[in-house]
């Protein structure tokens with residue numbers, strides 16, 4: 001049957017199971033938008049900035065595991081997507097971005113709003129396309145979704161000239177794909193798995209380092225089985241948080257710059273690191289030359305290029321985490337690493353890391369802990385970047401699988417609001433809390449309009465410290481408190497929310513924290529709580545930049561005497 | 570080839586922008602390309618690239634793996650070492666006078682190179698060989714004064730009956746079955 005390119009796109013999106021698209025239109029993507037009403041199954045959510053569309057697609061994808069979709073027009077529409085695409089690339093998030101492009105005869109002529117978006121996104125996509133042929137659109141969409149979702153997931157961009165959307169062609173959705181250069185290895189090599197099993201049986205001080213790969217491949221059960229059978233402590237990366245229940249006796253928090261001191265100490269003292277679906281990011285490893293100096297390393301990852309990239313590896317296993325772990329679990333025997341576990345428990349007692357100081361002011365950590373208590377841990381937490389992110393990751397206890405959504409690799413301020421929007425759209429039955437920084441919140445604040453218009457019931461908690469807090473912390477610690485350009489003049493966020501018809505409240509007293517959270521949760525729609533928190537609170541522990549994990553700083557520089565022994569596992 | 574140099578043979582699909590994808594990857598990861606040569610392969614619609622990188626400045630295995638991640642790249646092999654034939658073609662234009670032209674021709678003869686152009690004040694020499702041979706000839710000709718030099722970059726192939734591109738397996742199976 002003959003169809004227009006725009007119809008072929010819509011038909012193909014439906015074949016791929018797409019339910020929702022975030023986007024903003026413009027001249028050269030109008031044909032596609034004009035076709036949307038023919039396909040009511042495709043819900044379009046008009047965002048207020050294309051960066052929001054990309055982050056919302058990411059939030060949707062991160063929360064559901066499905067491919068998120070965003071649309072933008074050519075030129076500035078496309079360039080506005082770039083931050084979100086880069087974010088998805090660094091955190092292996094499957095999204096498909098479709099951009100309009102000027103008509104084919106104008107390409108290369110610097111036409112109005114022509115930009116080489118495939119060139120721009122070359123290094124930040126898993127793959128991208130400039131589609132020049134209407135008849136090939138079905139195949140391109142199928143490939144794009146396949147590439148985005150399989151292997152190591154990632155963003156794929158399709159640039160679509162206006163005439164390609166308008167031209168007609170026969171539509172039949174291809175059954176098979178021709179991708180001779182793309183064959184992700186899913187099954188681990190049996191002899192490598194055997195070697196890993198042997199190292200595991202010989203190790204006395206093993207540590208599992210679990211990353212987002214565990215979540216992506218859904219290997220929760222397999223990871224638990226490995227950890228429990230051999231009694232191996234589990235430390236996660238920031239993005240690995242919630243791949244293993246944090247209340248589990250074998251859970252020892254997460255590692256890295258603001259990870260738990262005992263997690264970093266465990267990694268530092270380990271004689272075997274079993275790295276699973278993680279990529280040894282420098283924020284996680286600290287100074288690489290000082291990373292786990294006494295450990296052999298088993299590295300399981302679906303991306304062969306990650307192996308040996310940052311850290312030397314003794315036993316590499318390329319494959320899907322779930323498949324590799326289930327094979328590995330067949331070869332391991334029950335073991336008890338009693339002394340090692342005892343040692344770690346000792347360290348956890350001596351360096352509890354995540355206590356909350358007793359004080360009358362509202363500590364941001366306290367706000368996070370209250371959100372945890374009021375949600376009983378049954379929520380999806382989406383964070384901004386900076387101190388708010390670290391406190392959310394530290395003070396919420398993540399037992400629920402895949403319950404933390406955070407921008408890890410790119411560290412994108414402004415991620416929080418649109419991503420939480422996408423997460424809530426993808427998981428309407430979950431409680432979604434957006435824990436925002438007052439700085440980052442202002443970077444994508446316009447999505448309040450989208451949230452209000454579509455009645456997306458995200459609960460927003462701004463940890464309002466009046467600063468670009470994390471940078472202020474670095475100025476405090478490493479630049480003799482010269483607070484250059486970090487103080488923020490924040491507007492009244494509640495008034496702003498009200499202008500968008502979103503109810504909210506500002507909380508200035510500690511005793512009002514809990515009730516405000518409850519109020520937010522009892523509200524049917526979106527709700528904003530502006531928590532005026534202690535402005536100069538710092539995040540600890542901290543591994544200073546360039547230091548090794550063993551050099552973790554625990555004590556705040558400012559003398560704070562009284563630490564409250566509260567809820568520290 | 571000097572021991573630290575590695576020749577990577579990449580089989581890539583003939584699509585617009587493939588070269589750009591590869592160049593972009595090298596730039597962005599800070600890999601240094603010594604030379605790159607591209608041409609058709611034995612399989613239609615698949616090009617063969619020979620990329621030479623210096624192993625002392627660049628992690629060759631990382632380069633290989635990152636290249637393989639490019640969706641349009643089908644296969645990458647490191648064909649460095651004893652079992653490899655490498656060749657490069659160079660054209661070297663040198664200053665020449667009637668008095669020293671014969672001397673140049675003698676050198677060219679020794680290297681089994683060819684003279685492809687002669688003018689009143691220059692000769693253009695064409696030489697094929699491994700990098701060392703090309704370099705040795707260049708060193709000798711330098712004394713006469715080099716006007717310009719053009720090199721194709723190295724291409725490489727393994728010795729013996731195997732294909733260094735390992736593409737056979739990807740050709741239609743029926744062909745091998747019939748024989």
Ligand SMILES: Cc1ncc(C[n+]2csc(CCOP(=O)(O)OP(=O)(O)O)c2C)c(N)n1
Pocket residue numbers: 384385386387388389411412413414436437438439440441463465467468469470471
């Ligand atoms: C888009 C972007 N710009 C700049 C930075 C650098 N940066 C990292 S954290 C931070 C401060 C964040 O401030 P805020 O959102 O208020 O969060 P806080 O640290 O105060 O919790 C900045 C500026 C960044 N990560 N992202």
Ligand SMILES: [Mg+2]
Pocket residue numbers: 437438439463464465466467468469
């Ligand atoms: Mg702040």
